[in-house]
Amino acid sequence: MQHTRPPLRPRRPQARAVLPVLLAGALLAPAAAAAGAAPAAARAEEPARIDLVLDLSGSMNQNDAGGQTRLAAAKQAVSRIIDTAPAEARLGLRVYGATYPGRDKKQGCADTQQVLPVATMDRAARAEARNRVAGFKAVGFTPIGVSLREAAKDLGADGERRIVLVSDGEDTCAPPPPCDVARELKGQGVDLAVDVVGFRTPSAARAQLKCIAEVTGGSYADAEDGDSLTANLGTLFRKEWRTYHATGTPVEGSHVDCASAPLVAPGQYLDRFTGGRDLYYRVKKRPDQQLQVSATAVAEEGYARGSLITVSAGPAGDGEPRAWLREFEQSMGWANIISAGGRSKPGAGGGTPAPDDTGCIMVHNGVTKDGDKPMPVELLVGIADKTTRTAGARVPEPRTGADAEGGFSFNSATPIGPGTHRQSITVGEAPFWRVELKAGQKLTVRAGVDIPGDFPGSAATGWSLDVYNPQRRRALCNADHDSTELLAGRTGHVERVCGPREITEQDSDGYDAPGTYYIQAQVAEPDAKAKGIVVPISLTVDVSGTPRPDTGPVFHFGDEAARGPMPAPSPSTGRATGHQADDDTGGTALLARLAPALGIGAGVLLLGGIALYALRRRNAS
Incomplete structure (x- = not known):
């Protein structure tokens, strides 16, 4: 089934149908500490x-x-x-x-x-x-x-x-x-x-x-x-x-303006939406630096049609800050997560001086209203300049065989290289893998699933394949603009292909930044009768082309991101083993251990909805 691209805006609008998959992770207790407090992970409910x-x-x-x-x-x-x-x-x-x-x-x-x-x-x-x-x-x-x-x-x-x-x-x-x-x-x-x-x-x-x-x-x-x-x-x-757990250093953003907001340094933070109130934070950024901001709202149930989250940043005092960056995403159906994020541009477009080099981040809450339960919101802040490039970035070793089983969020995405990887998943899971790409290389991803003959599918059953770029933005899969192929009762082997897509320095359907790209595959089926059925899948990754020198920014997401070894996640869970397992739920340490400083977004497990159209519209003005 194909979906045509609606005429939304002249700047590369995209529309794709995504079917529901995955149970939402447990919600966390309300955050209470200020950003200046010692890093402390916000804990999820106890596991089963x-x-x-x-x-x-x-x-x-x-x-x-x-x-x-x-x-x-x-x-x-x-x-x-x-x-x-x-x-x-x-x-x-x-x-x-x-x-x-x-x-x-x-x-x-x-x-x-x-x-x-x-x-x-x-x-x-x-x-x-x-x-x-x-x-x-x-x-x-x-x-x-x-x-x-x-x-x-x-x-x-x-x-x-x-x-x-x-x-x-x-x-x-x-x-x-x-x-x-x-x-x-x-x-x-x-x-x-x-x-x-x-x-x-x-x-x-x-x-x-x-x-x-x-x-x-x-x-x-x-x-x-x-x-x-x-x-x-x-x-x-x-x-x-492997359910999703919102994580980060607890912070309470201002609901009024940036003047009363906490100061956030590079790192990952955990806040919450309450009522229909927006969130404000102060951030330091010199004119020579680039800023990355991403925000993710995690719902216990699906969003209402038209739910909207916007991330913007710029000098304070100009109403809605937007001179540095602005990105938003809208749900046209329902979704369990809405995520938006962007980067400021180098030079005049992203270097507007702010008083005392302090700017403002605003996360617009178009999701909850008065009377709704508080909703966890992850905030990721990164800075890039000459010093972060000099510090370099570490890349985890790719895994193969049983050790290459996919993780279940960006945080726990399994590092893999070119080749074919096989595993089983249940309907209701959406594993993630990560692949390191350089400018000039081309990525092709082929994902196959074997649907059993007695599969209790419905008209909404689909096989979904998505690619996400280092900015936590969904990249275009193919010329059809589809991320999900409706099966319409078909059984047997079904494949989806994304690419080949070249990593360029221009804005090219989301493939414009070298670094870590994420791959997600899922059997989308809303009918409860199908949830939990085990199906074998295969994932084939091909990386071709000649790498070019990387002259782009290297983002820094906290002090821990620039030092210390990166632990190897355990083979089946994608989580750090031994005493490091607790770090899987912790603030900037989470970013340091599970994402190299290449502009990688914090962990977000993207969940779709029946006939969900996620409309990402970029506006840097």
Whole structure:
């Protein structure tokens, strides 16, 4: 399906249809500290507690899982979950069929044990978990229903809870039938869902396991060998660990004017929209410097049609500051995030002196009104001059294979190079990757998805591919101006292609700045029946052309961005491992560790809406 470009403005207007994908991340507590306070990350709500329930019945000893036993494949898959879980993940482990090898049904059907309590994954917890998994044996019955009841107890009675069940067959201990147990748990009114991986399961067992997932609002995936078990199990866990969290150093912008606003230095800040009030900040910028400002509003629910966010900056005292930069974005349908950002121009256009070199940033709130809940707003501020260019920029090493699984925001986007990368995602996810590009190079991205024949799609089902430039601006994908291809009931292999697009020094559909480009792929499907279905995807990146010397600006986003090593995010989550995992939610340290000083925007997970047209209109005047 093609969408024509509407005649909005003479300066490169764009319109694209984007379908809804992804659950919005948890909203944060209100920010209270001033910008001058010590950097402190604003925390999200606690993540869901997850209990992994693993089948260790005798059938797991069969040697039909891609050259190894099912048990060996399960150990491999669970070990990867343990190794890649972020430190703040609250994870427990229960097994069944692991201790009683006899034939007494009463004893065999009581054979379920919690081997690891639900707890955060610190170093000691990981070590203990690895030791337990290494010693697993598969000997007994398959008491799925009983184990689900006990797993619900493991998770406690409050907060969001999930059970992830891995089984290779039917319950051999019913009653209670496991699907009845699932209904019982759901009927208790608690926030509990069960995700299920059927491991080489026959059709009767598959129906039973799918029922467990469906009645609790969970997801189901099949696995035929060790690799697919590892991938699909990891995909289900990522749903809890890769949602978007607004982050930054807490700040309270003025609702009145710039004279009463806090002074912000380069870095990332977290504020909030309240009522219909705009936000003001003061910022230092010499005439020889360039300024980058980006703002992102994160909604708990979709925006109303026509919601608008505007970012502008310039000398204070002239009403709406706009002499340095002005950028805005409008929602024509609904969206969970609206993001706008821009850079001042070098020379006269962006070098207008301000009194005492202090200017004003204004973030216009065309989103919330009186009576609405406060809405988190991320503010990113960067400066470029000769000193930032001299300092240079660090680029993370590209990753390959399983380590190249996409992250779920700009912050956690996975660095990759040219080549083909494969993984599985669930409907409702939109992974991000990042590619480093230089002036003169050309980027081509091809993304493919395999839609199963029984996929419960609707008229709005689509396969979406987007490219974002270093300014956190969506770049034009192709000449059709489409970012999403509606499938209209098609199944099988579907591909989208962006490019080839050359990185130039002129404004060329968003490809005018060397640096980090972001790639996002997603299956867009609003129907709840499809959410959580696992589909394999492939991403092929080609970088061609001869690089030219880079003479453009290098932006600095805080002191930390210019010093210290950049940690390697964990393979499956894209987050820093060990003690660095907490930094994933922290202010300028976040920018320093996860974005080189190349004008990269802070993390924003862009969510679409049914027939959403995002209209980005630039106006530097």
